[in-house]
Amino acid sequence: MRALVVSEYKTAPAVRERPVPEPRAGEIRLRVEACGLNFADLLMVRGEYQETPEPPFTLGLEAAGVVEALGPGVTGLAAGQRVAVFGNFGGLAEYLVAPREACLPLPDAMTAVQAAAFQIAYGTSHLALTHRAELTSGERLVVLGAAGGVGLTAVEIGAVLGAEVIAVARGAEKLAVARGAGAHHLIDAEDPDLAAKLRGLGADVVYDPVGGDLAQAALRACRRGARYLVIGFASGTVPEVKLNHLLVKNIALHGFYWGGYAGFDPAPMRASLAALMELFAGGRLAPHIGLTVPLEDAPKALEALRRREVTGKAVVTMAR
Secondary structure, rough: OOEEEEOOOOOOOOOEEEEOOOOOOEEEEEEEHHHHHHOHHHHHHOOOOOOOOOOEEEEOOEEEEEEEEEEEOOOOOOOOOOOEEOOOOOOOOOOEEEEHEEEOOOOOOOOOOHHHOOOHHHHHHHHHHHHHHOOOOOOEEEEEEEOOHHHHHHHHHHHOOOEEEEEEOOHHHHHHHHHHHOOOOEEOOOOOOOOHHHHHHHHEEEOOOOOOOHHHHHHHHEEEEEEEEEEOOOOOOOOOOOOOHHHHHEEEEEEHHHHHHHHHHHHHHHHHHHHHHHHHHHHOOOOOOOEEEEEHHHHHHHHHHOOOOOOOOEEEEOOO
């Protein structure tokens, strides 16, 4: 089978032939149809992600396709069933072996490409906003990187939850995408008056997958009692936080790693994913896929992701 393999850290991944894996007890083998790309894939290439395996390994954290084989003891799934797999390495390949508990049956209306763009981005935003930040209707939600893979889902979910969404993104084109997802206020990330505009609006909740200078501006815009969600550092810079600022304004700072819930508190994650599937089935969520490429072009798509040139999600398909 073909797979996108990292042979050594800090070297470009390449499509190589690998053996088709066999499922063990409690596992399924998935014939992969599509796999979403994430900033975590870029960190894995550099050996800087918190759960990076030793090379050689296959990239890809969220895949969708058809169950081809069941390992011993697997129940509740059948060969031929369409599922998504989350939080499991190896999705950028024609076949993937994954634990049964990592499989999520798909609604009939959801395509494999949509499913590959859905789990991590929507799962991250929904669980962070509802479970950690407890966002309520009428509150002001600031979303940094609002046209990116996870940022755009935060805009969409925030609007569905009744929040007043302030989208921060780079350029008119990306801001237009955020508006289409439900943003009420638009601020260009390169606006010299960004900090003042954010302070003028204020924030009850900040959703930050970017870090860097934007984080400093968003922190200063926090109202008393605000909740600040640390999602990631797409800017490449981890900001320094003045704890006295949090103290004086009673701001709660929440580090949030969606994949970690599978290990220490899976129940809220499962409930969140079930709620998201219902929202999708009801037509209230629509994944925005900014780039779709075949497996051979996955390295180019990763580079576009690194340059932050993709709005919404980038998805790789396995069709030859």
